[in-house]
Amino acid sequence: MTARVALDVYTTRVPMARSFAHAAHARRWSQSVLVRCTVGGVTGWGEGAPRAYVTGETLESVTHALLTARLPDWAEVFDGSFADGVRALASLGLPALLGGSEAPAPAAAAALETALLDALCRAHGRDMAEALAVAATPGVLRDAPRVRTSALVLDSSRTPGELLGALPSEALAHLTHVKVKALPDPWPTRELVDEVRAFVDPRRTTVSVDANGCWSPADALRAAALLADRTAWLEEPTRPRDWATLGAVQRDTGCPVMLDESAVTPADLDAAREHAAATYVNVRVSKCGGLLPSLRLLAHARARGLRCQLGVQVAEVGPLWAAGRLLAAWSDDLVAVESGRQDEWFAPDITEPPYAVDRVRHRAPPLAGPGLGLAPAPRLPLTHAGRVPVTPTTPALTTRTSA
Known part of the structure; x- marks a missing residue:
């Protein structure tokens, strides 16, 4: 592999200016796990927002999943072309890889995947929309972006x-x-x-x-x-x-x-x-x-x-x-x-x-x-939870998701 990939895991809790409440939960604080991916002089950031009532995940379970999973060295993602890297990342079943087939961890996977994608795009000087275009099934994406009215x-x-x-x-x-x-x-x-x-x-x-x-x-x-x-x-x-x-x-x-x-x-x-x-x-x-x-x-x-x-x-x-x-x-x-x-x-x-x-x-x-x-930004309070271990070989790349 031409460049070493370092993945650091952080947690953050930020007070909200007002609460947000519904029948399942009330929230006064943010609660997210962030992953920083450093490779070849660039840095990418990803985030997962674990919500127990949505996927059964918590801040602690996501952090544990990221710090204990057997993950590849990411050579297939970062050593080839931009398109090959996107396809290699898309082929991984990260939720099952991080949580197991019986209890997948999608919030953990989201934090890891978005960090890797962000770093991959930055390493190649590409916008993230170009990564979506590589991975998307025809007809799912528009030919040009459209800013929609938010609900x-x-x-x-x-x-x-x-x-x-x-x-x-x-x-x-x-x-x-x-x-x-x-x-x-x-x-x-x-x-x-x-x-x-x-x-x-x-x-x-x-x-x-x-x-x-x-x-x-x-x-x-x-x-x-x-x-x-x-x-x-x-x-x-x-x-x-x-x-x-x-x-x-x-x-x-x-x-x-x-x-x-x-x-x-x-x-x-x-x-x-x-x-x-x-x-x-x-x-x-x-x-x-x-x-x-x-x-x-x-x-x-x-x-x-x-x-x-x-x-x-x-x-x-x-x-x-x-x-x-x-x-x-x-x-x-x-x-x-x-x-x-x-x-x-x-x-x-x-x-x-x-x-x-x-x-x-x-x-x-x-x-x-x-x-x-x-x-x-520097003002966002981040607590470093640890560095994601990487195996010297790539056994995880044999775990694929369906196209």
Whole structure:
């Protein structure tokens, strides 16, 4: 190998300016694992945002997975051409490699993969969009980027009046989608949706409800009946992968279902299709294991007749946010895009460059490269957890993911 790859693992916890709460969890701090990849004089950064209620991962489990896994020396990624390096990285099944086939670790994989991709792009002077183009199935990406209007998310820490009532008329006019975090009971959730609808023009602004898997099957069916004529879709209305209930929601109430916690791998989408349990899928980079697995999930969803939303993990602190903006701009046929509230939750100087969101037009453009185009700033508090061990040979490269 021509250049030695060093992978350092960091954890970070940053207080948020206000809380974010929903039926599954309340958050006042960011909680991310960052990986720094140093190779050939360049540095790339990656991030994973472990959320126990999403993938079962924690800050501790992700750190442990990264520091104890048997990983290759990355010669196939960094010693050949740019395209060969992207393809070599895309061929690895990193979530299973880091967590095992029975308990994969997608947030850990996202931190590692985005760091390696960022470093690879920087080493070759390439924008990350060029890496996506190498790895993507035809038809998944656009021919040119498009900055989409981001959805607003109403969580339980604010009322519709506090979120929507505070917006200037121009900002309301540009709004195309509002996601409402569900309350524990379906009836108050419907009342909350009606409050939201009173602020927006239904001819240009759709509304969805996200239960984060917290309703019982009976409540999910009751909620779907109450909300079918008020919402564009109901996201994760009951416990993950309860295919029978999810199918019944669509069949018995006519309310479309969006999968989130239930949709991590292509196999999840196959199961959903078998039970007619979904119409939409929420794709999130950390949940899916990185940018390249997210591309595969987008392609698989399209092949199964499912449309996608590009979502975020709450309180991403940098590289994940940049990765999401990139994927949002280049992915084709998305029903909605989320960009998070990082510019409101955190001080502007924890990333270089700072977060930039147009809160009137609800737009968050992708960053200029090379790579992701963003790095942690010195003010971001990082705790060094250790260096990822690398084996002298490449046994892990025999573990491949399907194309």
